Amino acid sequence: MHDLVSIRDLGKKDVEAVLSEAARMEKMPPKKSGELLRGKLVSTMFFEPSTRTNMSFQAAAKRLGAKLMTFYPSVSSTAKGETLGDTIRMIDGYVDAIVLRHPYEGAARYAADLAEHPVINAGDGGNQHPTQTLLDLYTIKKLKGKISGLRVSLMGDLKHARTMRSLLYGLGMFGADVNLVSPSALRMDEEVIRETKGMFGINVSQTSDINLKGVDVLYVCRIQKERFQDKYEGEKMQKEFRVDLEALRGAPEDLAILHPLPKVEEIPPEVDSDPRAKYFEQAKNGVPVRMAVLYLASKG
Amino acid sequence: MHDLVSIRDLGKKDVEAVLSEAARMEKMPPKKSGELLRGKLVSTMFFEPSTRTNMSFQAAAKRLGAKLMTFYPSVSSTAKGETLGDTIRMIDGYVDAIVLRHPYEGAARYAADLAEHPVINAGDGGNQHPTQTLLDLYTIKKLKGKISGLRVSLMGDLKHARTMRSLLYGLGMFGADVNLVSPSALRMDEEVIRETKGMFGINVSQTSDINLKGVDVLYVCRIQKERFQDKYEGEKMQKEFRVDLEALRGAPEDLAILHPLPKVEEIPPEVDSDPRAKYFEQAKNGVPVRMAVLYLASKG
Amino acid sequence: MHDLVSIRDLGKKDVEAVLSEAARMEKMPPKKSGELLRGKLVSTMFFEPSTRTNMSFQAAAKRLGAKLMTFYPSVSSTAKGETLGDTIRMIDGYVDAIVLRHPYEGAARYAADLAEHPVINAGDGGNQHPTQTLLDLYTIKKLKGKISGLRVSLMGDLKHARTMRSLLYGLGMFGADVNLVSPSALRMDEEVIRETKGMFGINVSQTSDINLKGVDVLYVCRIQKERFQDKYEGEKMQKEFRVDLEALRGAPEDLAILHPLPKVEEIPPEVDSDPRAKYFEQAKNGVPVRMAVLYLASKG
Numbered sequence: 001m002h003d004l005v006s007i008r009d010l011g012k013k014d015v016e017a018v019l020s021e022a023a024r025m026e027k028m029p030p031k032k033s034g035e036l037l038r039g040k041l042v043s044t045m046f047f048e049p050s051t052r053t054n055m056s057f058q059a060a061a062k063r064l065g066a067k068l069m070t071f072y073p074s075v076s077s078t079a080k081g082e083t084l085g086d087t088i089r090m091i092d093g094y095v096d097a098i099v100l101r102h103p104y105e106g107a108a109r110y111a112a113d114l115a116e117h118p119v120i121n122a123g124d125g126g127n128q129h130p131t132q133t134l135l136d137l138y139t140i141k142k143l144k145g146k147i148s149g150l151r152v153s154l155m156g157d158l159k160h161a162r163t164m165r166s167l168l169y170g171l172g173m174f175g176a177d178v179n180l181v182s183p184s185a186l187r188m189d190e191e192v193i194r195e196t197k198g199m200f201g202i203n204v205s206q207t208s209d210i211n212l213k214g215v216d217v218l219y220v221c222r223i224q225k226e227r228f229q230d231k232y233e234g235e236k237m238q239k240e241f242r243v244d245l246e247a248l249r250g251a252p253e254d255l256a257i258l259h260p261l262p263k264v265e266e267i268p269p270e271v272d273s274d275p276r277a278k279y280f281e282q283a284k285n286g287v288p289v290r291m292a293v294l295y296l297a298s299k300g
Numbered sequence: 301m302h303d304l305v306s307i308r309d310l311g312k313k314d315v316e317a318v319l320s321e322a323a324r325m326e327k328m329p330p331k332k333s334g335e336l337l338r339g340k341l342v343s344t345m346f347f348e349p350s351t352r353t354n355m356s357f358q359a360a361a362k363r364l365g366a367k368l369m370t371f372y373p374s375v376s377s378t379a380k381g382e383t384l385g386d387t388i389r390m391i392d393g394y395v396d397a398i399v400l401r402h403p404y405e406g407a408a409r410y411a412a413d414l415a416e417h418p419v420i421n422a423g424d425g426g427n428q429h430p431t432q433t434l435l436d437l438y439t440i441k442k443l444k445g446k447i448s449g450l451r452v453s454l455m456g457d458l459k460h461a462r463t464m465r466s467l468l469y470g471l472g473m474f475g476a477d478v479n480l481v482s483p484s485a486l487r488m489d490e491e492v493i494r495e496t497k498g499m500f501g502i503n504v505s506q507t508s509d510i511n512l513k514g515v516d517v518l519y520v521c522r523i524q525k526e527r528f529q530d531k532y533e534g535e536k537m538q539k540e541f542r543v544d545l546e547a548l549r550g551a552p553e554d555l556a557i558l559h560p561l562p563k564v565e566e567i568p569p570e571v572d573s574d575p576r577a578k579y580f581e582q583a584k585n586g587v588p589v590r591m592a593v594l595y596l597a598s599k600g
Numbered sequence: 601m602h603d604l605v606s607i608r609d610l611g612k613k614d615v616e617a618v619l620s621e622a623a624r625m626e627k628m629p630p631k632k633s634g635e636l637l638r639g640k641l642v643s644t645m646f647f648e649p650s651t652r653t654n655m656s657f658q659a660a661a662k663r664l665g666a667k668l669m670t671f672y673p674s675v676s677s678t679a680k681g682e683t684l685g686d687t688i689r690m691i692d693g694y695v696d697a698i699v700l701r702h703p704y705e706g707a708a709r710y711a712a713d714l715a716e717h718p719v720i721n722a723g724d725g726g727n728q729h730p731t732q733t734l735l736d737l738y739t740i741k742k743l744k745g746k747i748s749g750l751r752v753s754l755m756g757d758l759k760h761a762r763t764m765r766s767l768l769y770g771l772g773m774f775g776a777d778v779n780l781v782s783p784s785a786l787r788m789d790e791e792v793i794r795e796t797k798g799m800f801g802i803n804v805s806q807t808s809d810i811n812l813k814g815v816d817v818l819y820v821c822r823i824q825k826e827r828f829q830d831k832y833e834g835e836k837m838q839k840e841f842r843v844d845l846e847a848l849r850g851a852p853e854d855l856a857i858l859h860p861l862p863k864v865e866e867i868p869p870e871v872d873s874d875p876r877a878k879y880f881e882q883a884k885n886g887v888p889v890r891m892a893v894l895y896l897a898s899k900g
Contacts, residue, residue, distance in 0.1 A: 030339035039630035041662055043655075052390055055343075055369060059394040062341055062367040067662040069655060082862035083869065090652055090861065093884035094659040261390065262382035269383065284393035330639035352690055355643075355669060359694040362641055362667040561690065562682035569683065584693035 001296045003112040003119045007130040007166045012173050019138050021292035022285075030063060036295055037066035043091050045071045046101040046122070052261055053122050053132070056286035057099045057294075064291055066298075069095060088114050097298055100124070118297040126162040132260060133166040135289040137174065139282040140217055143256045147174035151214055155181040156221035156241060156266065158188035163260065164221060165192050172200035179215070180206045183237045186223070210241070212251035218243065219258045222266045243267050248274065258282050301596045303412040303419045307430040307466050312473050319438050321592035322585075330363060336595055337366035343391050345371045346401040346422070352561055353422050353432070356586035357399045357594075364591055366598075369395060388414050397598055400424070418597040426462040432560060433466040435589040437474065439582040440517055443556045447474035451514055455481040456521035456541060456566065458488035463560065464521060465492050472500035479515070480506045483537045486523070510541070512551035518543065519558045522566045543567050548574065558582050601896045603712040603719045607730040607766045612773050619738050621892035622885075630663060636895055637666035643691050645671045646701040646722070652861055653722050653732070656886035657699045657894075664891055666898075669695060688714050697898055700724070718897040726762040732860060733766040735889040737774065739882040740817055743856045747774035751814055755781040756821035756841060756866065758788040763860065764821060765792050772800035779815070780806045783837045786823070810841070812851035818843065819858045822866045843867050848874065858882050 001014065010018075025033060042061045046054050054070075061068045071091060084107065091098055092115040100111050101122040108121035108128065123129040141147050152171055158164050158180055165188065171178055180188055193204050212218060220243055225234030242265060243257065259267060259279040271277050301314065310318075325333060342361045346354050354370075361368045371391060384407065391398055392415040400411050401422040408421035408428065423429040441447050452471055458464050458480055465488065471478055480488055493504050512518060520543055525534030542565065543557065559567060559579040571577050601614065610618075625633060642661045646654050654670075661668045671691060684707065691698055692715040700711050701722040708721035708728065723729040741747050752771055758764050758780055765788065771778055780788055793804050812818060820843055825834030842865065843857065859867060859879040871877050 030341075034339050039634050041630075041659060051371070051387075055371060055391065055394055058369050059341060062369070069658050069662070071651075071655060081864040085869070085872075086862060087651075089880050090883050091655065093880060094656055094887055262386060264381045269385070272385075280389050280393060283390050287394055330641075334639050351671075351687075355671060355691065355694055358669050359641060362669070562686060564681045569685070572685075580689050580693060583690050587694055 001293075002300055003121075004130050004293055004297060005108045005112050005119070005121045006128045007133045007170055010130075015134065015137065015170070015173065018134055018289070018292050018296065019141060021296060022134075022138050022288040023142075025063075025291040025295070026285075026288035033063050033291065034065035037061070037064040037298055040066045040097065040298055041069065041095040042066045042097045042099065042294065043069040043071055043095040044099045044101075044122070045087075045091060047073045047107075048101060048103045050101055050123060052283060052286065053101065053129075056283075057120075057122060057131075057290050059287045060290035060294055061099075063287065064294060066097075066294070084110070085114055092117055097294065099294075118300075120293060120297060126160070128166060129163045130166065131286070131290055131293055132163055133170045134293065135282065135286045136167050136219070136258065136260075137170050138289050139258060139278065139285050140256070142285070143278060143281075144216060147171065147176050150176045150216040151179065152176045152217040152219065153179045153181050153212070153215050154219045154221075155210065155243075157186045157223045157227070158182040158221075159186040160224050160227055161221045164188065164219075167219065168192070168196050168204070172196040172202045175200065175202060177203045178205075180204065181210060181241075182206075182208065183223075183241065184208050186237070210243075210247055212248070212255060215252060215255055217256045217258060218251075220263075220266055221260060222264060238265055241266065243271060245270055245274070248276065251276070301593075302600060303421075304430050304593055304597060305408045305412050305419070305421045306428045307433045307470055310430075315434065315437065315470070315473065318434055318589070318592050318596065319441060321596060322434075322438050322588040323442075325363075325591040325595070326585075326588035333363050333591065334365035337361070337364040337598055340364075340366045340397065340598055341369065341395040342366045342397045342399065342594065343369040343371055343395040344399045344401075344422070345387075345391060347373045347407075348401060348403045350401055350423060352583060352586065353401065353429075356583070357420075357422060357431075357590050359587045360590035360594055361399075363587065364595060366397075366594070384410070385414055392417055397594065399594075418600075420593055420597060426460070428466060429463045430466065431586070431590055431593055432463055433470045434593065435582065435586045436467050436519070436558065436560075437470050438589050439558060439578065439585050440556070442585070443578060444516060447471065447476050450476045450516040451479065452476045452517040452519065453479045453481050453512070453515050454519045454521075455510065455543075457486045457523045457527070458482040458521075459486040460524050460527055461521045464488065464519075467519065468492070468496050468504070472496040472502045475500065475502060477503045478505075480504065481510060481541075482506075482508065483523075483541065484508050486537070510543075510547055512548070512555060515552065515555055517556045517558060518551075520563075520566055521560060522564060538565055541566065543571060545570055545574070548576065551576070601893075602900060603721075604730050604893055604897060605708045605712050605719070605721045606728040607733045607770055610730075615734065615737065615770070615773065618734055618889070618892050618896065619741060621896060622734075622738050622888040623742075625663075625891040625895070626885075626888035633663050633891065634665035637661070637664040637898055640664075640666045640697065640898055641669065641695045642666045642697045642699065642894065643669040643671055643695040644699045644701075644722070645687075645691060647673045647707075648701060648703045650701055650723060652883060652886065653701065653729075656883070657720075657722060657731075657890050659887045660890035660894055661699075663887065664895060666697075666894070684710070685714055692717055697894065699894075718900075720893060720897060726760070728766060729763045730766065731886070731890055731893055732763055733770045734893065735882065735885050736767050736819070736858065736860075737770050738889050739858060739878065739885050740856070742885070743878060744816060747771065747776050750776045750816040751779065752776045752817040752819065753779045753781050753812070753815050754819045754821075755810065755843075757786045757823045757827070758782040758821075759786040760824050760827055761821045764788065764819075767819065768792070768796050768804070772796040772802045775800065775802060777803045778805075780804065781810060781841075782806075782808065783823075783841065784808050786837070810843075810847055812848070812855060815852060815855060817856045817858060818851075820863075820866055821860060822864060838865055841866065843871060845870055845874070848876065851876070
């Protein structure tokens, strides 16, 4: 692995290599991992804020012993009209690897083509966010011991949350059964579902009904209320697609509830202390997974 | 020490332990101190700006060889409505210790209860700022060789500057004599004075008169003019409670003038070169004192 | 070298020492250079944004193994009215060296006088930007093997771009022939030209004509359109003083095109892939040159 632009650039073996490297990183004592990228200089370039991704990439780079530069567009030449290409080339001339977050789709691919050093996509618009998908898969595998054959429900605004498409792709690659739970107005694009089923031969069902019977993993994302012309409509949907203690009554005891965070109303704080709530643990897995990605990309 | 939330959580022996650890840190060569927290990852979380505190905590963490992440709310999920609790839990999942500055009283206690790793309070609203009190005590002890029996004047807006209350508490713990100098409208809360006298049996006097005869330490804080409805009133008071060369005429030669900084009009620049001005030295002591706190908290 | 405030504080031998130290830095393996300033703490203080300078100083400090603090005025006490002097003294108390960028002319000299530790000027207003001049000289020498006797054209708004004056001074010191190419309304100050000629005895010519015949190095800077009362006038000039492929037709094959970056319209992207475009390489040289400066200043 040189760059990491899209989960679709990775074969199953590549993903497995990341997951097993992440497991190794998680167990490694800090003094040992702190030698792995010693002398390397990594820059994060976040053209839009994304706290969790930003902080866990920073933590990952530092735990690997790399030196880190953080570049924010607010202190940037882009104000003076410099092109993204020139900015990438500048940073590429200073450092050994780049972690890029950008609001435009395709920005990561463009940067990876331009830069000599590895470019890791930390999210480019609604397009790809491959390390999120990797940490989701890592979390599921760690909690359940496997991914194949699990019954996974993806719930929320599946129309707009495009990272859910990448997750569906990743789950398909590993042979999970997927149930898509959303308001009928917020269903995932049919073409994406057809494609994933065709590629991996997995079962994908769709429903508007939160039924948690027999579910192994419930992956929740928020309703993007700001997308609705009628704000009231969005709020109504959020109330229906909310995972509270009421909704969890009767759910399996070994259910794992995941969420990319930050969460707002879709999971109320009362759920945090339920042993099935695994999203804080999931967030924590962002560090070893991003350590694995940075390490594998830097090794080349 | 695991967390440091309030000076009131520390007994006299704890404070003495911090002060003597700070003295050790101040003398330690950088290459040696740089090994003490090697492999540890510390995050500052400043929900409001406070340059001096922020920079000296950063310097302290780096001088101890810790890796540092700086988290500013402007690049934060709080905009999307995430609770402080979730944000703390996220960072707690990434790092080994947290330095928290927050505008709300009680935020540090709440964070310390929630986080697995040590939380150091770098100021929570008008409430507590324990490392400031520790560095004030450290500075006084270093300059004067002792605290017990010293005559210390605290001067300025003692009504609103609540860190002055913590300092009074700390001075009481070590048996100093304290004189509170303020406009009569800006006196320290009577209850606080009564309590400190009752606990530690020290002498505390009050006056509106700047008389520096026999004073060992003059600790100045600014008049918070923005608190006055009548701005002119505030400015008038600042003019009267101003430590300029005129006010210092006749003051003891070994007087130590301290100030938490930044200073504005309450001490004009002409005083900076007076040998009695010790506030820059005081600011510098922030680094070894915060090194001591971070080290003791990380050791557990 | 203790401080670096102005190129005019350096003799030719000092400049040569920086250039040869930079050459050594560029070749040094990261693990070795990473020991040179180990245990040292450097703070950047950027009172105005300047991405490239900021990032390459950060990269330089990190590649030398120094610990780095980044201070931005937005998180600063200056809002509360603190003087620059007090801010400098504070940071000086925390760290071992300061890299200062400030919008006011003379700020770097003032800071250097005040601080105990080395102060490196990373640009003070339109005044001085000595590390830019040093990296320009380094780049020219590296590309051409020498500076003496080269024919160098400086092109653009030579009236307002005062860093061009420093470059003229540096080129004079090394005995280059300089041709100043600008709209007649944007010529360099006559006094500066006379002085440089007088000091170093070099040839300096002036023209409004872009003629690249026989030119070894073309150094381009942008027309500062915002300086014109009539915006249209500025845009017209920029169009005439634009280095596109058309303008490069007939230029020598071994011409080196330099630019301090960021570039906007004065060099269109089509030129980037021309082998004569050396500005990205030039930007990259900022790191070893700033490593050399930080190292020499810290050694004292």
